[in-house]
Amino acid sequence: GQQVMQIPQYQHVQEGEDFTTYCNSSTTLSNIQWYKQRPGGHPVFLIQLVKSGEVKKQKRLTFQFGEAKKNSSLHITATQTTDVGTYFCADATNKLIFGTGTLLAVQP
Amino acid sequence: NAGVTQTPKFQVLKTGQSMTLQCAQDMNHEYMSWYRQDPGMGLRLIHYSVGAGITDQGEVPNGYNVSRSTTEDFPLRLLSAAPSQTSVYFCASSRWTISYNSPLHFGNGTRLTVT
Numbered sequence: 612g613q614q615v616m617q618i619p620q621y622q623h624v625q626e627g628e629d630f631t632t633y634c635n636s637s638t639t640l641s642n643i644q645w646y647k648q649r650p651g652g653h654p655v656f657l658i659q660l661v662k663s664g665e666v667k668k669q670k671r672l673t674f675q676f677g678e679a680k681k682n683s684s685l686h687i688t689a690t691q692t693t694d695v696g697t698y699f700c701a702d703a704t705n706k707l708i709f710g711t712g713t714l715l716a717v718q719p
Numbered sequence: 720n721a722g723v724t725q726t727p728k729f730q731v732l733k734t735g736q737s738m739t740l741q742c743a744q745d746m747n748h749e750y751m752s753w754y755r756q757d758p759g760m761g762l763r764l765i766h767y768s769v770g771a772g773i774t775d776q777g778e779v780p781n782g783y784n785v786s787r788s789t790t791e792d793f794p795l796r797l798l799s800a801a802p803s804q805t806s807v808y809f810c811a812s813s814r815w816t817i818s819y820n821s822p823l824h825f826g827n828g829t830r831l832t833v834t
Contacts, residue, residue, distance in 0.1 A: 617761075620759065641820075642820050644820075644822065644823075646823075652827075653809060653825040653826065653827055653828055654762065654809070654811075654823070654825050655825070656822035656823060656824075659820060659822065661820070699761060699762065701823075703820050706752075706764060706767060706777060707752065707764065707767075707811075707823060708764060708778065709754070709761045709762040709763070709764075710761055711759065711760065711761040712761045712762075
């Protein structure tokens with residue numbers, strides 16, 4: 612079964628609102644990757660987190676890796692319509708196992 | 720560079736038919752993998768390979784075969800298609816390190832329908 616769970620499965624926001632998706636594992640992760648898939652497209656790598664408690668930023672996107680390395684989050688500040696898509700985390704500890712994804716819809 | 724190229728883009732099969740999904744990459748990546756994507760299920764790993772001559776099973780390998788005779792190519796074979804194999808299939812590649820920490824480069828996908 613799926614080893615990496617993501618919540619929520621779906622989120623609808625108004626443009627300008629913030630958005631957060633969470634990735635949880637029952638086991639300790641060595642590192643975690645985040646991907647974005649636009650509707651009709653293929654997943655595209657965003658970032659990788661390796662260290663416990665690590666925080667990385669890409670413009671309006673903030674990625675965090677939990678202290679216990681069992682969870683991670685992606686936060687988008689002031690969403691834009693270009694943020695629409697599905698966001699996946701992937702456990703890169705042993706092979707690359709993806710979470711179930713969070714579909715973000717942004718209403719202008 | 721073309722990156723990761725998948726063919727065909729669309730395919731319709733009848734139950735019991737066989738076919739091969741092609742995947743080729745020109746980045747000299749050691750690691751290649753196949754995923755299937757179904758609504759609400761995310762991306763599930765079917766098979767993967769860390770180099771020519773080496774393959775291994777992923778999360779959902781049943782009904783699929785793979786081989787890796789060259790670094791560039793990693794075809795996925797369906798020997799006897801079933802409706803449950805209707806899905807979007809993605810091939811992906813990366814440099815391989817022992818901790819699987821290289822970013823994956825994905826192909827554009829193959830949309831397969833089995834009737």
